[in-house]
Amino acid sequence: DAGVIQxxxxxxxxxxxxxxxxxxxxxGHNSLFWYRQTMMRGLxxxxxxxxxxxxxxxxxxxxxxxxxxxxASFSTLKIQPSEPRDSAVYFCASSPGxxxxxxxxxxxxxxxxx
Amino acid sequence: xxxxxxxQPEMSVQEAETVTxxxxxxxxxxxxxxxxxxxxxxxxxxxxxxxxxxxxxxATENRFSVNFQKAAKSFSLKISDSQLGDAAMYFCAYRTPYxxxxxxxxxxxxxxxLIIQP
Numbered sequence: 211d212a213g214v215i216q217x218x219x220x221x222x223x224x225x226x227x228x229x230x231x232x233x234x235x236x237x238g239h240n241s242l243f244w245y246r247q248t249m250m251r252g253l254x255x256x257x258x259x260x261x262x263x264x265x266x267x268x269x270x271x272x273x274x275x276x277x278x279x280x281x282a283s284f285s286t287l288k289i290q291p292s293e294p295r296d297s298a299v300y301f302c303a304s305s306p307g308x309x310x311x312x313x314x315x316x317x318x319x320x321x322x323x324x
Numbered sequence: 325x326x327x328x329x330x331x332q333p334e335m336s337v338q339e340a341e342t343v344t345x346x347x348x349x350x351x352x353x354x355x356x357x358x359x360x361x362x363x364x365x366x367x368x369x370x371x372x373x374x375x376x377x378x379x380x381x382x383a384t385e386n387r388f389s390v391n392f393q394k395a396a397k398s399f400s401l402k403i404s405d406s407q408l409g410d411a412a413m414y415f416c417a418y419r420t421p422y423x424x425x426x427x428x429x430x431x432x433x434x435x436x437x438l439i440i441q442p
Contacts, residue, residue, distance in 0.1 A: 243429050253415065253432040265428065299367060310357050310376060310419075313430055315369035 212236075216302050216316035224324055228290040231319045234283055235304030243313060244277055244287050245301040253301075259285065292323045326351045328418050330433035337406050338441045344391075345401045345436045347416030357419040358392070358399045359430065364412040372414070375399065403438075411440045 215234040223229055235242050243258040257267040259279045267277070274293070279285040289296055299320050303313040327350045337343035349358070360372040375383045375392050382390050387407075391400045403410055417430040 241428065252434045253430075255429045255431075258429050260428070301369065303369075310374075310421075312359055312371045312374055314371075315361075318367050318369075320367075 214302055214304050214314055214316035216300075216319050218319060219317065220320050220322075222322045222324065223292055225293055226291045227323075228288065229292045229296075229321060229323075231287040231300050231302075231321070233285045233287070233302030233316060235285070235302070236314055237283065239304035239306050239314070240282070241305040241307070242279060242285050243303045243305070244285070245303065245315075247299045247301060247318070248297075256287070289321075292321075294323045297321055297323050326353075326356075326418050326420065326431045328416055328431050328433040330414075330416055330436050332436045333434070334437040334439065336439040336441060337403075339406055339408060341406055342402060342404045343406055343438065345403075345414050345416075345438065347399045347401070347433055349397050349399065349416070349418050349431075351397070351418065351420070353420055355421050357421075358390075359417040359419065360388070360390070360399075360401045361415045361417060361432075362410075362412045363415065363435070369415075373401070406440050408440050408442060411438060413437050 217232045240261050244256040247253045256269045257277045262279045277287045299318045301318045303315045305311050305313045329348045356377045358375045362370045362372050373383050373385045373388050387404045389402045413435045415435045416433040419430050
């Protein structure tokens with residue numbers, strides 16, 4: 211089991227540029243979550259999918275953020291245009307069915323917007 | 325909405341000693357799940373231990389155990405025989421049973437930075 215795989219591990223971009231973060235969940239897990247971690251706000255849930263369908267995106271901060279899950283093995287989080295305040299670590303996590311299961315996290319993408 | 329509070333931003337303990345990290349939460353639900361995650365400097369989120377609210381018995385995983393007080397909405401983590409490798413941020417998290425109408429995922433506390441003194 212390779213675990214949840216995120217890419218890239220680090221991303222540095224200039225303000226105004228488009229950023230795409232990628233995630234491959236653990237095979238067989240039907241729930242996928244995107245989190246953002248900052249010193250000020252801690253870990254925040256941005257959006258989650260169940261069986262590839264977005265269920266709750268109320269945590270997405272602005273329309274500049276969008277997420278897709280075209281199939282069970284791939285998801286993207288896109289920021290367009292990026293701003294310096296988007297700098298954070300973005301985690302993807304997956305979970306099998308049933309909320310008694312823990313979330314399995316990827317190693318995160320550290321995004322720096324200059 | 326559920327909230328999770330970790331009142332200790334930082335804790336320090338001597339190697340081989342025991343330390344307890346505090347966590348309280350607020351919920352109106354009777355059935356839910358609680359977790360402790362560890363985040364070392366590598367930033368990987370590692371599951372330490374989990375507890376189902378309907379179980380009265382406290383969960384234990386080797387040197388890690390919890391003190392779950394449902395009425396008090398308290399979920400503390402005890403680390404026995406602390407080791408240098410235990411140094412990390414520790415996050416308490418709450419998960420509600422999936423109701424089909426949303427509200428899934430983990431709600432995290434702000435974390436406790438644990439320092440191990442050699």
